[in-house]
Amino acid sequence: MGISSFKTGLMKRNFLAGNVYFxxxxxxxxxxxxxxxxxxxxIDYIDITSTGNGTNFGDxxxxxxxxxxxGSKLRGIFAGGYPGLGVIDYVTIASTGNATSFGNLTVExxxxxxxxxxxxxxxxxxxxxxxxxxxxxxITIASVGNATxxxxxxxxxxxxxxCASSTRALIGGGHEMDNVIQYVTIASTGNATxxxxxxxxxxxxxxxxxxxRGLFGGGANVDAAxxxxVIDYVTIASTGNATxxxxxxxxxxYVAACSTEIRGVWGGGNTGSYxxxxxxITIATTGNATxxxxxxxxxxxxxxxxxxxxxxx
Numbered sequence: 001m002g003i004s005s006f007k008t009g010l011m012k013r014n015f016l017a018g019n020v021y022f023x024x025x026x027x028x029x030x031x032x033x034x035x036x037x038x039x040x041x042x043i044d045y046i047d048i049t050s051t052g053n054g055t056n057f058g059d060x061x062x063x064x065x066x067x068x069x070x071g072s073k074l075r076g077i078f079a080g081g082y083p084g085l086g087v088i089d090y091v092t093i094a095s096t097g098n099a100t101s102f103g104n105l106t107v108e109x110x111x112x113x114x115x116x117x118x119x120x121x122x123x124x125x126x127x128x129x130x131x132x133x134x135x136x137x138x139i140t141i142a143s144v145g146n147a148t149x150x151x152x153x154x155x156x157x158x159x160x161x162x163c164a165s166s167t168r169a170l171i172g173g174g175h176e177m178d179n180v181i182q183y184v185t186i187a188s189t190g191n192a193t194x195x196x197x198x199x200x201x202x203x204x205x206x207x208x209x210x211x212x213r214g215l216f217g218g219g220a221n222v223d224a225a226x227x228x229x230v231i232d233y234v235t236i237a238s239t240g241n242a243t244x245x246x247x248x249x250x251x252x253x254y255v256a257a258c259s260t261e262i263r264g265v266w267g268g269g270n271t272g273s274y275x276x277x278x279x280x281i282t283i284a285t286t287g288n289a290t291x292x293x294x295x296x297x298x299x300x301x302x303x304x305x306x307x308x309x310x311x312x313x
Contacts, residue, residue, distance in 0.1 A: 026047040029259075029305070030044070031045075031302050032067065032302060034300055042059060046278065048306060049260065054294065062083070068124070070115050077089070102145075105146075107137075109129075110126055110127050111158040111159045119187075124160055125174060136191075150190075157174040161206060163309070165311060169186050170214045170236060173204075195239045198241075201222075204270075206219075206269070215283065233245040254268075255269030256302045
């Protein structure tokens, strides 16, 4: 085989990140952090295109619950959480191994959420330890460094959820604005704008997306007395109220989500006890979720991202 043929074959099986080749993998979903027997540093991964149980990927730089997450085709990013409120970590999704420090948020906080395009990661709201936050931060995923101020949410909000197309980020639910969905344009900076309302006011939701649809699954009413199984959806490019999509297999809150263009997946959470459930839906249709498998350990307050979500088109 000549050199040119060898290189062609290599590139069909691998992609280049920096000067290192990584073997191609299916679209991976990552679930990180949370709480089970203590604050967890565990990162699980799944192949979203198949079904099955989670596999250990590595560890965050420190154990913490309720971080926010986002990802590009190469990197998974995990920010904030309790304890270690300001820390941003990253991993290379196609490999396995422990996370590396990326930088810090502009404001230390937990109970935040994140989403991204392939270029930018955004983190929204949260709890500073004494008050809820309206802060929106952003990072450039390909370069390490501290986050920069993007703008503000419509009001202070903790425990929201977020998903994205390549142009828009949607933020739904959370304390103080429990049924509100708002949006920002990822490539610009500025304050959020009202999008519409969820079908049911709730907090601690997991959100994911294709390029066209955003989904908000699970959650709880404000005092977390009642876990919800509802899945809502919206068309990201328009504005308006959400429509009922179907139900999760198990009602739960503090649940994480990730996706491909085809599938949305929810993992972990709290049913009144910690959950290891992973379930999935087909984004382009409507209907109830189907069992996917189990996390390595039943965990609540985790964060999810993937290398194939709707923001990466």
